[in-house]
Amino acid sequence: MEIKTFKKLDTKVYEETLENGLRIFIAPLKRNGISVSYTTLFGGKDISFIPEGSEEIYDCPPGVAHFLEHKMFDRKGENVFNFFNKSGTYNNAFTYKEKTKYIFQGPTNFEENLNFLLDYVATPTFTKTKVEKEKPIILEEARSNFDNPINMAFDTAMKNCFHENPYMFPIIGTFPSIEAISKEDIEMCYKTFYNPANMILVITGNVDPVDTLEIVKNNFSKRNYSSNKRGLKLKYDEPDSVAREYEEANMPITNEVFYLAYKINKKKLNMDLYKINHYLKCLFILKLGSLSLFNDEGLRSGELLGQLGSEIIDIDDHIIFGIYGEVKNATETLRKIQNELGDLSIEESDLELLKKSTLSNLILMNEQVTGTNNKIEEDVCKYGKVVYDVYDIIKGLSIKEYSELIKNMDLSNYTIAIAKNKKTS
Amino acid sequence: MKYEKIKRDGYNLHLIKTDKFRTVNMVLNYVGPRDKKSTVCLELLEMVTLYVTKDYPNRIEFAKACANMYDLRMRAGKQQWGKYNVFNLSVSFINEKYTKKGMNKKSISFALKQFFNPLTSNGGFDKEIFEMTKKLYKEELISLKDNPELYSHLRLKEEMGKKDFYSYTAAEELNVLEKINEKNLYSFYKKVLKNYDLEIFIIGDIDKDEVLSVLDSKIKRKINDDTVKDFKINHSKIRSRIKTVIEPSDFSQSKLDMGFKTENLTPFERQYVSYMYGSILGGGTDSLLFDEVRGKRSLCYYIYTTGDARSNFFQIKSGIDSRNIKKVISIAKKCVQKMKDGDFDDKLIEQSKKCYINVITENEDYPAPVLADYAGTYFFEKDSMEIRKKKISEVTKEDIMNFAKKIHLDTIYVLRGDKNGD
Numbered sequence: 001m002e003i004k005t006f007k008k009l010d011t012k013v014y015e016e017t018l019e020n021g022l023r024i025f026i027a028p029l030k031r032n033g034i035s036v037s038y039t040t041l042f043g044g045k046d047i048s049f050i051p052e053g054s055e056e057i058y059d060c061p062p063g064v065a066h067f068l069e070h071k072m073f074d075r076k077g078e079n080v081f082n083f084f085n086k087s088g089t090y091n092n093a094f095t096y097k098e099k100t101k102y103i104f105q106g107p108t109n110f111e112e113n114l115n116f117l118l119d120y121v122a123t124p125t126f127t128k129t130k131v132e133k134e135k136p137i138i139l140e141e142a143r144s145n146f147d148n149p150i151n152m153a154f155d156t157a158m159k160n161c162f163h164e165n166p167y168m169f170p171i172i173g174t175f176p177s178i179e180a181i182s183k184e185d186i187e188m189c190y191k192t193f194y195n196p197a198n199m200i201l202v203i204t205g206n207v208d209p210v211d212t213l214e215i216v217k218n219n220f221s222k223r224n225y226s227s228n229k230r231g232l233k234l235k236y237d238e239p240d241s242v243a244r245e246y247e248e249a250n251m252p253i254t255n256e257v258f259y260l261a262y263k264i265n266k267k268k269l270n271m272d273l274y275k276i277n278h279y280l281k282c283l284f285i286l287k288l289g290s291l292s293l294f295n296d297e298g299l300r301s302g303e304l305l306g307q308l309g310s311e312i313i314d315i316d317d318h319i320i321f322g323i324y325g326e327v328k329n330a331t332e333t334l335r336k337i338q339n340e341l342g343d344l345s346i347e348e349s350d351l352e353l354l355k356k357s358t359l360s361n362l363i364l365m366n367e368q369v370t371g372t373n374n375k376i377e378e379d380v381c382k383y384g385k386v387v388y389d390v391y392d393i394i395k396g397l398s399i400k401e402y403s404e405l406i407k408n409m410d411l412s413n414y415t416i417a418i419a420k421n422k423k424t425s
Numbered sequence: 426m427k428y429e430k431i432k433r434d435g436y437n438l439h440l441i442k443t444d445k446f447r448t449v450n451m452v453l454n455y456v457g458p459r460d461k462k463s464t465v466c467l468e469l470l471e472m473v474t475l476y477v478t479k480d481y482p483n484r485i486e487f488a489k490a491c492a493n494m495y496d497l498r499m500r501a502g503k504q505q506w507g508k509y510n511v512f513n514l515s516v517s518f519i520n521e522k523y524t525k526k527g528m529n530k531k532s533i534s535f536a537l538k539q540f541f542n543p544l545t546s547n548g549g550f551d552k553e554i555f556e557m558t559k560k561l562y563k564e565e566l567i568s569l570k571d572n573p574e575l576y577s578h579l580r581l582k583e584e585m586g587k588k589d590f591y592s593y594t595a596a597e598e599l600n601v602l603e604k605i606n607e608k609n610l611y612s613f614y615k616k617v618l619k620n621y622d623l624e625i626f627i628i629g630d631i632d633k634d635e636v637l638s639v640l641d642s643k644i645k646r647k648i649n650d651d652t653v654k655d656f657k658i659n660h661s662k663i664r665s666r667i668k669t670v671i672e673p674s675d676f677s678q679s680k681l682d683m684g685f686k687t688e689n690l691t692p693f694e695r696q697y698v699s700y701m702y703g704s705i706l707g708g709g710t711d712s713l714l715f716d717e718v719r720g721k722r723s724l725c726y727y728i729y730t731t732g733d734a735r736s737n738f739f740q741i742k743s744g745i746d747s748r749n750i751k752k753v754i755s756i757a758k759k760c761v762q763k764m765k766d767g768d769f770d771d772k773l774i775e776q777s778k779k780c781y782i783n784v785i786t787e788n789e790d791y792p793a794p795v796l797a798d799y800a801g802t803y804f805f806e807k808d809s810m811e812i813r814k815k816k817i818s819e820v821t822k823e824d825i826m827n828f829a830k831k832i833h834l835d836t837i838y839v840l841r842g843d844k845n846g847d
Contacts, residue, residue, distance in 0.1 A: 031790040081710035086772070088779025107786045108779070133723050136746075141726035143678035143842070144744045147573060252675030252844075254568035291492070296484040300553060302560045328564075353489060357496035363523050364447055369790060 001213060008391040011366040013376065014209040015386075018217065020225045021197025025376050025386065026212050027204040029366055032107045034205035035373040038117055039101040041200075041381065042193030044171030045315075046098075050232040051192045057234065058188055061180040062166065063138070063173015066095040068186045070134050072102070072124050080120050089113055095171055097313075099381050105370060110207065111215055118201075118219045121194065131183045139179075142172045149419040152249050153259035153324060156417035160244035161261050164236040167315050168243075192231030196220070200380050204373040238317060240265050242415040249419045255305060256420040258330040260337065262321040263413040266314070271405055273319075274387055277312050278394065279402050280321055282354050284310040286346045288323065291354075294340050303328055303336075314382060321411075330418045344406040348399040358394055428799060431637065435646030436623040440633055441799055446792045447523050449629030451533065453540070454800065455512040455621035456654070459590060463510050465562075465601045466613045467503040470512060472558040473550050473610065474501040479542040482551075495524045499536055506804065507656035507735040508590060512617050514540045517792075520630055530635055537643040541618065549608035556607075563602060566595040570674070573840055574744070577680035581740065581838040584670050585684045590658045591736050622650050624803065628796045656805060658736045660686050668836040671750075673843050679747045680840040683757060685732075685739040687832045695734040696807060698828040701820050703730040704777035706764055707741055711776060713760040713769060714741065722756070724749050735805070739832060747841050754837060764829040767822055774822060781817045785810050 002015045014026040047060045072093065073080045084091040089106035102121055104113050145151050155170045162168040172178070203212055242263055269276055288294050288308050298304035308325035327333040365372055379386045387393065426443040457463060481487030491497045497518040504511040516536035521528040544551040570576045579593045586592055623646070627636060663686055690699065707714040707730030714728045725745050732739035745753050763769055788794035789810065801807045808816060 033787040033790050085709065085711040085776045085780070088776060088781070088783045090783075105787070106783050108783060136723040137719060137726050140678065140724075140744060140746060143746070144726065147676045147678050147842070149571065253571040255564070255571065291485055291488050293485060299561070300557045302557070302564075305561065305564055350489075353492050357492040360495035360519050360524060363519065367447060367790070369787075 001209065004386065004388050006365060006391070007389050009362055009365050011372065013386060013388075014213070016213055018196065018220060020220060021195070022216075022220070023200045023380065024213065024216060025200065025202045025380070026207065026209040027202075027372055027376065028207055028209055029205050029369055029372065031205050031367070031369050033105060033369040034107060034110050034203070034207055035103070035105045035370045036114060036117060037101050037103045037202045037373055037377050038121055039099050039200050039202070039377055039381065040193050041099050041198050042189065043096045043098045043100055044169065045165065045167045046189075046193070046233055047166045047169065048234050049192060050234070051188060052231050058192075060185040060189060061173060061177035062169035063171070063178050064181055064185050064189055065100055066172050067131075067134065067138060067178065067181045068189050069093045069095045069100050070138060071126055071131065071186055072121065074125055074127070074130050075120055075123060076125050080116075083116050083120075084113065087113065097167055097171055101377070107206065114203075114212070114215055115219050118216065122223060124190065126183050126186050126190070128183045131181070131186065135178060138172065139175065142175065142178060145170070145172055147251075149251050149253050149257040149326075150259075150324060152251060152419045153257045153417045154322075156247050156249050156419070157259040157261040157322070157415055160247055160415040160417065161242050161263055161320060163239055163241075163243045165238045165315060166236075196225055198231075200377065202373050202377045202380075204376070205369040236316065238315075240318070240410075240413050242413055244415060246416050247418075248422065249417065250422040251419045253419065253421055255326050255328060256330040256418055257324070257326050258334060258419075259322060259324040259417045260334060261415050261417075262411050263415070264319050264321060264409060264411070266317055266319050268410065269319075269405060269408050271401075273314060274383060274393060275397065275401070276319065276405065278358075278397060279405050280312050281310075282351055282397075282402070283344060283346065283406075284323070285354060286350050287340050287344070288337060291350065292340075294336065298333070298336075303333055330420065334416060341411060344409070346399070346402065351397065351399055351402060355394055355397055359391065362391060362394075426795070429633070430803075431633070432651075433637070433641065435644055435649050436625055436640070437649065437651055438637065438640065439624065439626045439799060439803060440631075440636065441626070441628040441796065442630065442633070443628065444630040446629055447520055448517050448792055449520055449529060449532070449627065449631050450515070450517040450792045450796055451536070451625065451627040452513055452515040452796060452800070454624045454626070455514075455617050456506075456509050456624070456804075457512075457617060457621040459505060459508055459510040461597060461601050463613070464503075464505070465598055466605060466610055467510055467512055467617075468562055469555075469558050469605065469610055470614055470617075471501050471503055472561070473554055474514070474543050474614070475499055475539060476554050476558070477544045477551070478539045479544055480539065482544050494532060494535065495519050495528065497532055497535070499539060501540075505591075507658050509654065509656055512621065522630070529631055530639055533636065533639045534643070537639065541643065543614070545611060547608075549606070549611045550614075552607050555610065559602065559605070563599065566599055566602070569595055573674065573676050573678075573680050574742075577682045577838060577840040578740070578742070580670075580672065580840070581682040581684045581836060582738075584668060584838055585686070585738075585836045586660070589660070591738060619646060624651070624800070626796050626800050628792050628799075653806065654804070656735050658738075660688060660737055663688060663833050664835045667834050669839075670836065671839045671841055674840050675844050676840070676842045677844040678744045679750060679842040681741075681743045681745055681750065681753060682838045683741040683754070683834060684836045684838070685741075685832050686835045687734070687737040687739060689831055690734065690737070690828075692806075694824070694828050694831070696813070697817055697820050698824045699732065699734040699739070700781060700817075701774065701777050701825055702764060702828050702832070703732055703739065704780065705769055705773045705825065706730050706760060708777065709780070711773060713763060714743075714757060717756050717760055718743065718753055724753055724756075728753075728757075747843065750839055750841070758834070761829075761834065765826060767826045771822065774820070774825070778817050778820070782814045785814055
């Protein structure tokens with residue numbers, strides 16, 4: 001095991017890669033709780049791929065990864081929920097666009113729980129009956145998603161942002177695509193992507209790293225993985241332009257919710273993704289967020305109904321810089337936002353201030369069992385590794401580098417989605 | 426963790442001293458009677474008090490000053506504890522051991538100064554900030570329906586008893602709101618600071634005398650009534666015929682909210698048995714409702730119970746297809762009956778107990794829930810975390826069945842989704 005340390009933050013991480021390719025990260029923390037996440041790099045966007053040993057593309061209906069996540073809870077023998085409930089342990093699973101993650105959290109019964117997690121993810125049983133039985137449940141979940149205006153705005157923006165990349169589909173799928181998912185699709189996805197070589201295991205909290213690694217190794221010793229190759233994900237030749245620049249979604253709501261997605265070519269930025277993320281966060285806070293005149297004036301005038309939100313999404317050759325919020329009049333607010341982003345320059349003193357507050361919060365890392373688990377897991381999924389020198393990276397952010405970044409940043413490709421009541425407007 | 430209550434003129438300090446956390450968290454709880462007017466006023470104070478202050482009339486300068494103090498965070502908030510309203514002023518900051526010597530005292534002092542010196546003019550709150558807040562709150566009330574899950578919950582409470590403490594009627598709040606201006610709100614704020622009972626909780630590795638010296642210098646009140654309060658809401662009547670309300674909507678999913686009232690609960694039932702009942706009926710994936718409605722029949726994605734024993738209020742919540750409304754209600758009623766009959770697996774009792782203990786154990790990892798727990802122990806005469814972990818094991822199946830007889834279905838509210846979803 002290799003021992004790594006988050007520099008200056010006295011949090012140690014024990015790293016190991018098993019022969020079958022599984023990457024393991026264990027961070028012992030002096031807390032009561034234990035948090036475990038087991039993640040496959042397979043999510044909502046992966047609907048077409050070349051299965052291992054095949055030469056043909058296999059196409060699935062959108063929503064297959066999420067459907068598969070639901071069906072992972074079916075198995076011969078003990079029901080997954082029942083097993084964790086017996087010890088009062090919280091367990092759940094989440095599907096994202098680029099990954100699916102299975103978790104449990106609880107202070108007791110760790111060894112049994114960990115073994116069970118590895119077991120159930122390794123041995124699901126899919127049947128046609130159970131797949132059919134799940135459809136009404138997922139359709140109900142989809143209904144409640146589609147009734148949520150911010151989800152609706154996001155889904156619409158993503159649909160219009162891309163020409164080729166299946167990132168354009170909602171994670172949950174669409175009503176017809178959910179209906180169309182078959183047991184065969186689910187099996188094929190499972191076989192292709194639920195392979196240790198395509199997965200990571202992160203354990204944080206009240207654990208001993210050596211004992212924990214033993215448990216994992218023993219568990220895998222009873223399984224044979226014929227190879228550690230992964231199925232092949234397709235590469236998409238995604239242009240810089242968006243597929244559609246504007247769309248309104250009709251919803252029975254009083255106010256308006258918008259999602260503005262800038263599609264930016266990553267290569268042209270010529271900078272480490274980790275840094276891009278931080279600089280864009282600063283940009284948002286200072287131009288449109290909590291430290292901006294835009295926010296203060298918008299609230300005072302009644303245009304904004306709360307602070308805007310933002311996110312940075314990394315998709316192959318592009319990043320999406322997303323800005324969203326609930327407002328009185330989306331068209332008017334969007335005009336002002338774009339006006340505000342006409343000048344991307346910021347003050348050096350403001351950047352230094354944001355660095356200071358970010359750095360001071362970093363020292364809380366070794367108190368946060370689930371937070372630290374998420375951080376490690378997200379780092380590995382996004383950057384392929386844990387970013388241990390986060391402290392130094394943030395300390396090293398500079399106005400000069402920021403200026404380089406914005407000089408290369410092209411905000412001319414974007415799409416706008418607005419959820420609003422078309423009946424009343 | 427060492428707990429100490431220190432009685433001072435005008436307030437009590439509850440110090441939870443521990444080196445387990447790198448932060449210091451402090452909450453000032455002002456406790457006063459709950460009525461519609463004070464509820465609306467407190468809602469406004471949440472934003473008016475700390476959006477800007479006398480020292481920092483500019484919002485951005487204020488936010489920057491906080492960021493510069495190693496990201497010190499302050500908040501004004503409102504809580505409803507049964508028959509009482511609570512105004513919270515809270516601050517959290519990183520312990521000076523990890524920032525700069527002298528910052529503990531400086532941070533507390535800074536926070537108190539901002540708490541007690543909002544921006545005012547002509548004997549009222551700053552008019553522009555007040556109008557902004559009022560407008561935002563008004564928008565929130567008008568657009569409640571945009572969030573169908575919250576809306577159906579509030580409508581249920583409204584239908585259960587328009588005169589009840591917990592009844593929330595947007596129209597009524599709007600009426601109250603119209604009568605509030607920057608001047609009478611400021612008088613209300615001053616009244617809260619002067620007359621509401623004040624209990625201050627602080628958790629972290631911090632020196633008692635240092636804290637007391639800052640508090641004493643900033644808190645100028647002489648009297649504090651710290652006699653034990655009865656927070657419980659008792660219902661004047663329990664409905665004998667169940668009330669059903671169905672409201673149409675243009676959403677695609679229907680929201681089902683079933684409201685219950687409880688009566689004559691013993692302290693043991695309120696603290697322990699009500700949790701067990703809710704957990705077995707609809708607490709998680711092993712509950713009766715989850716199993717019957719989702720597991721066996723695929724009729725929903727979520728169904729769960731929630732409630733507040735202090736308000737003698739309990740509810741079942743779910744999102745369903747409008748074609749299945751009757752069916753789900755009927756199954757839910759059967760599950761409620763099963764609780765009365767004791768027709769559930771004993772293993773559910775054991776599992777719920779373990780879950781209860783685990784949640785407490787994990788909460789001990791974080792300062793905010795520990796502080797809230799000490800406050801609960803003090804205000805509501807709740808058992809301490811250690812005692813609760815032991816006492817939960819005393820709950821028997823008979824206790825749960827007895828509790829089931831004291832809970833009565835009162836109102837069924839459905840926000841029907843009429844939009845054709847597929």
